[in-house]
Amino acid sequence: MDDLLRRYGPTLTGAFMLLTAFWLLMLVILPNITLFEASFRPYLPVVDVGGPKDFYSFNNYGKFFANSTDTDIFGMNIPLPIHVKIFFGTIYYSTLVTVITFVVAYPLAFYLAKVVSPKSLPTLFLLLFVPLWVSEVLRSFAWWIILALKGPLNAILLGTGILDQPVRWIMGYRAIIIGLVYTYVLFMVFPIYNAIQSLDTNQIEAAQDLGSPWWRTHLRVILPHAKPGIASGSVMVFMLSAGSLLVPALLGSPTSLWFTQTIQQWMLESQDWNTGAAYSFLFLILCTCFVSLVMWVFKVQLTDIAK
Amino acid sequence: MTEKLRRTLYNIYMAAFLFYLLVPLALMGGAAFNDSKLPSVYPWKGLTDRWFIDLWNDETMWYSFRNTILVALAVVLLAVPIGTAAAIVINSISGKVRSVLYGVMVAPVLAPGAVIGISTILFWNKLNVPTGLHLSVLGQVSYIAAFVMLMVLARLQSFDENLEEAALDLGASHGQVMRRILLPHLYPAIGAGAAIAFFQSIENFNITLFTRGTSQTLTVYVFSKVRAGITPSINALALLLILVTFSAAVIYEVRRRRAATIEAAREAEARRADEAGII
Numbered sequence: 001m002d003d004l005l006r007r008y009g010p011t012l013t014g015a016f017m018l019l020t021a022f023w024l025l026m027l028v029i030l031p032n033i034t035l036f037e038a039s040f041r042p043y044l045p046v047v048d049v050g051g052p053k054d055f056y057s058f059n060n061y062g063k064f065f066a067n068s069t070d071t072d073i074f075g076m077n078i079p080l081p082i083h084v085k086i087f088f089g090t091i092y093y094s095t096l097v098t099v100i101t102f103v104v105a106y107p108l109a110f111y112l113a114k115v116v117s118p119k120s121l122p123t124l125f126l127l128l129f130v131p132l133w134v135s136e137v138l139r140s141f142a143w144w145i146i147l148a149l150k151g152p153l154n155a156i157l158l159g160t161g162i163l164d165q166p167v168r169w170i171m172g173y174r175a176i177i178i179g180l181v182y183t184y185v186l187f188m189v190f191p192i193y194n195a196i197q198s199l200d201t202n203q204i205e206a207a208q209d210l211g212s213p214w215w216r217t218h219l220r221v222i223l224p225h226a227k228p229g230i231a232s233g234s235v236m237v238f239m240l241s242a243g244s245l246l247v248p249a250l251l252g253s254p255t256s257l258w259f260t261q262t263i264q265q266w267m268l269e270s271q272d273w274n275t276g277a278a279y280s281f282l283f284l285i286l287c288t289c290f291v292s293l294v295m296w297v298f299k300v301q302l303t304d305i306a307k
Numbered sequence: 308m309t310e311k312l313r314r315t316l317y318n319i320y321m322a323a324f325l326f327y328l329l330v331p332l333a334l335m336g337g338a339a340f341n342d343s344k345l346p347s348v349y350p351w352k353g354l355t356d357r358w359f360i361d362l363w364n365d366e367t368m369w370y371s372f373r374n375t376i377l378v379a380l381a382v383v384l385l386a387v388p389i390g391t392a393a394a395i396v397i398n399s400i401s402g403k404v405r406s407v408l409y410g411v412m413v414a415p416v417l418a419p420g421a422v423i424g425i426s427t428i429l430f431w432n433k434l435n436v437p438t439g440l441h442l443s444v445l446g447q448v449s450y451i452a453a454f455v456m457l458m459v460l461a462r463l464q465s466f467d468e469n470l471e472e473a474a475l476d477l478g479a480s481h482g483q484v485m486r487r488i489l490l491p492h493l494y495p496a497i498g499a500g501a502a503i504a505f506f507q508s509i510e511n512f513n514i515t516l517f518t519r520g521t522s523q524t525l526t527v528y529v530f531s532k533v534r535a536g537i538t539p540s541i542n543a544l545a546l547l548l549i550l551v552t553f554s555a556a557v558i559y560e561v562r563r564r565r566a567a568t569i570e571a572a573r574e575a576e577a578r579r580a581d582e583a584g585i586i
Contacts, residue, residue, distance in 0.1 A: 115314065126556050145334060243418075250534065267517060
């Protein structure tokens with residue numbers, strides 16, 4: 001702090017402090033506190049705000065557990081509240097998306113970091129970056145076209161005789177998974193690439209010279225080294241998938257609600273901002289738990305993830 | 308498995324992946340020329356340019372486009388100074404305070420957009436600020452400033468603080484130290500940060516959806532178009548956006564290659580000069 005004052009003087013230091021404080025207080029901390037506080041208050045018409053009906057309660061969170069329906073889980077019929085089901089569905093399918101993107105991205109990241117000649121690397125990166133700069137809504141729209149019942153995918157599969165009936169791809173959660181993997185796979189590739197790239201190639205060659213088969217080299221040498229990259233990629237992909245609103249809204253079906261969609265219903269359709277706040281808060285807790293879990297499993301720090 | 312076979316397999320995998328990434332975009336762009344009321348390349352009903360004309364005459368689209376650009380510019384104007392200042396501040400402290408502050412700064416990057424949007428409208432609603440694009444700007448800045456901060460902070464690691472000491476010793480004012488020494492060193496990071504902020508803002512959907520009130524931005528407009536009914540004029544728009552992105556990428560690549568060739572020629576020249584000198 002003294003160092004800043006000495007270098008830039010009181011005016012500039014004050015400006016730096018003020019800008020940082022504005023960001024952290026007005027845009028991050030206070031809005032989140034407001035969210036937390038609002039989630040315990042009832043949704044009231046403006047005249048009743050601050051009146052006798054305006055008291056703290058867990059009622060908004062209670063709505064999360066309302067409307068039980070019988071749900072089939074591993075062959076057992078368990079009554080499960082509809083929003084709880086959507087909540088866990090979102091976690092389950094986002095985890096699935098994270099695993100799929102990892103499986104797809106790992107060989108690619110390894111290829112980019114250690115196999116391909118460094119000369120063609122910039123061109124490859126450019127080709128990879130182009131889809132990333134095309135907006136998310138258009139990328140989901142592209143899959144909406146491809147997966148349509150009378151779309152090109154069914155036409156090709158029918159034409160080549162792989163299928164004899166068109167498949168309704170946009171049903172249940174599968175189109176959402178396809179769309180999320182396509183949209184976010186690059187967020188897994190780049191962090192793993194960065195991690196593997198920093199591994200000394202001599203270590204891989206040493207393992208090979210000592211007779212290690214290729215899979216053991218990956219398991220014992222490359223994967224452990226890529227751990228921070230995998231952690232950071234997994235956190236990114238999971239958070240983006242779970243937090244996505246576009247992809248489930250475009251590629252989902254009536255039977256496949258995403259948790260962000262229930263939040264959106266409370267906020268924009270019911271205009272009940274307080275229940276929306278309660279659901280957002282639950283969602284925030286989920287995210288925090290997931291990030292902490294990944295950091296604990298992979299034994300990495302937040303500084304390693306957000307680079 | 309032999310080395311050669313493995314290499315071939317890797318190359319095939321890479322090609323397949325690029326195919327997987329790029330073909331959906333090509334299909335979407337191709338549908339813009341299909342003379343069919345539904346946006347698809349199949350069945351092909353003949354070539355047309357009417358979707359581009361529709362797009363050109365779509366006033367809501369132009370209006371949303373204008374809004375998107377205005378929001379993005381506002382986000383850049385706020386996020387760049389905030390991110391730069393935050394990077395300078397956090398670079399000057401250490402220990403526990405630093406890691407807590409760093410955590411608070413990067414947390415919005417990981418937070419879901421819906422939550423950021425909702426907390427933003429709830430907070431400003433308390434201060435009697437109505438929803439609208441101004442809140443979209445503030446909501447977006449809350450996480451985009453973190454990107455700028457991270458880039459500037461990375462650049463600060465290679466900054467030689469002795470330069471500032473020297474300037475101060477030689478009688479430079481604080482403003483001069485900032486303007487002539489620190490900022491010039493940070494310009495590459497600030498420029499890249501501004502570009503990222505601009506594109507992140509254009510892309511943003513979640514925060515904008517909750518904070519926009521009744522205003523439109525391009526992403527929200529495209530979303531509502533795609534969801535309701537849908538006309539292939541969206542494909543025309545998609546194709547144009549992809550082409551812009553692609554040309555920017557190609558121009559960048561050509562310039563990079565030219566710079567690399569010049570660099571290589573210079574090195575060869577220097578080597579020849581060296582060798583001549585030795586002889």
